[in-house]
Amino acid sequence: MGKAKTARKAGSAASSPYDRPSKSASAQKNNIFKFNTNVGQHILKNPGVADAIVQKADLKPTDVVLEVGPGSGNITVRILQQARKVIACELDPRMAAEVTKRVQGTPMQKKLEVLLGDAIKTEFPPFDVCISNTPYQISSPLVFKLLSMPNPPRTSILMFQREFALRLTARPGDALYCRLSVNVQFYATVSHVMKVGRSNFKPPPQVESSVVRICPKTGADKPKVSFDEFDGMLRICFNRKNKIMRAAWLGSKEVLSMIERNYRVYCAMNNIPIDDSVVDDENGVDEDEDMEVDGQDAKGNGDEWGGFDMDVEEGDDDTPAFFKELKAANESMPKTPSKRKKTRLAQLIRSKIEKVLEETELVDKRARQCDENDFLRLLFALNSEGIHFG
Template sequence: MAKSKAPKRSNAASSSPYDRPSKQAKQQQAANNIFKFNTSSYGQHILKNPGVADAIVLKANLKPTDTVLEVGPGTGNLTVRILDKAKKCIAVEVDPRMAAEVTKRVQGKPEQKKLEVLLGDVIKMSTLPEFDVLISNTPYQISSPLVFKMLAMPHPPRVAILMFQREFAMRLTAQPGDSLYCRLSVNAQFWARCTHIMKVGKKNFNPPPQVESSVVRIEPKVGSERPNVSWDEWDGMLRVCFNRRNKTLRASWSSREVLNMVERNYRLFCSMNNIPLEDGIAEDEEEEENEDMDVDNVGPSAGDEDEWGGIMEVDAEADDTPSFFQQLNAAGSEMPKTKSKKQKTKVAALVRNKIRKVLEDVTDLGKERAGKLDEHAYLKLLFAFNAEGIHFA
């Protein structure tokens, strides 16, 4: 009886779980990494270049007594370098898988006692532990919220070394007149000194993002240098000025939605300070809906479309523009501008006159455009509005 032929070995993967994996299977497993990175929801692009990681920590000038807050530690490539230089590192991570990975990386080592991992969204945290330095390979989706959260802190860190999308970094350091100059530029440079440190290419990340990146050094102003201005007041005024950055300030402040908002705030201010108001219908006054038109403005600009430098090819940041501005932008271009026969109240007429006085008589900034003014001009504008009883907080 003839013997049956033994089956030939093949390089294909065997169905038996006890078979030794082939070299090809090992390479495939290594390529797939431990788990799939979540680039859509969490913006997980892990910095894999050790030279860039060393440079980021070096630029922070860490002291042995420093406590560092790291946002989005990922697998811990920056974390281990921070722990080598600082007293303590507080890592805030939203992904439980990453939190476990960075914890496992220092498990059983002396650095384990110096690391504290907080699981959660840093933007939604009402309070943060005290820290001296902020370091982050920042997820693109939280770039502007993270910057504003840090600058609005009563006691901001000594310095922040943050990785951003290239365009967002350029907006942080843009000067008046630049195409990328926006509300973010004014706020950041009013409350801190911002310096571009270095460019970082796509290939330095795993997986590579679809945009280039840059590292920025932000040094919040403290002590006597810190502006003695309410953050809500300052930012509230800038929201109106930069709602349409290529229009004149007079046009930006004459839209019906802005006038209604200012009137509500003025009524509240008078009520809180026991200032009597003469209400009623103003004589021979008609409210015109076309007063926010600006003949010098010809079409939208790049700055109008996305003031914050939203992430291309990646989930853009949430629009924090007030809802009444969003409604205006959505419907304003489609509906014809017509006069309204609605009569204005005396308070509305008073508020309109106060705005005109501030823009034309006191500051003479009515014909200027938001993208051309520096922080000193906006500070002058805020003080003039406050002197007239107009507030934004």
């Protein structure tokens, strides 16, 4: 008696060599990796873009190249063909194994060194050039780590999110000009190399990308300024980049308290006496305290009403009537007195800052309009008054 015929389940293995394989089996065959986009795994698949990135680095046969995030090695193999050695720093062990396997059994195997770990926490050995399809999450830390090295790389060719790249290259007055722009351009020369569309990656990211070249300043061009000092001052200036300098420096309790603490340390290190006595006023409190009322400082300065950055230039008459009424109402509101006693030291700090802003002619200027020379003059004047940062 013959066997009864049973229906074959969908997706089961083919019973004959002439049967076509199922679609799911084909999909499983092509799905080698499940990319983790949470750590920026977007593999560059366009060979033309990879060739252009390596070409823009102007590699020498004696160069040691650091590559951050090599992925599957599409850029790595091109670097190995032109450089003496490649140090690949990879977070994902699967990708580290893939790039190692890609050059295994070839002459390039001896030229590749793989560092497994977080690029920001890993101590890099000496290298000459950095090339990276940078994970977007570590863009800013990686840039500052490269610039703060005792011997920074000769050049860095880095791919970033388009907006981040535009911030790096922004100039005073641009909408994207910020603390990052000033810091990077102060210590390095930054230029935009090319745009890279999202279709050049697998899986494609949600944003466009750009490649930039960063060349640290060396020799006489290298600034002899402490990064902690310079960046500490910029943090205050760009806390609200559309505020005038007076509102940024004197319109916040936190800023004045921080400066006072730093000044105490400076006086202690230089044996300078401090007068902590309380000023005898009518109310016994600081009548000109740095209270902010709906985004304005105590004297009504500033350009932010109700928490909104109005960013209105002088002479503009197209301000909505609602904001004009809100500003008039804020100016007529009585100031809330502070409960903190006004000491002579706090009074001295305010007078020092006002003096510096007047002398540098930056009192009514906005941070987004200042260039690095303005910030250098401001830092020198503050240091001369014993006000330090970092």
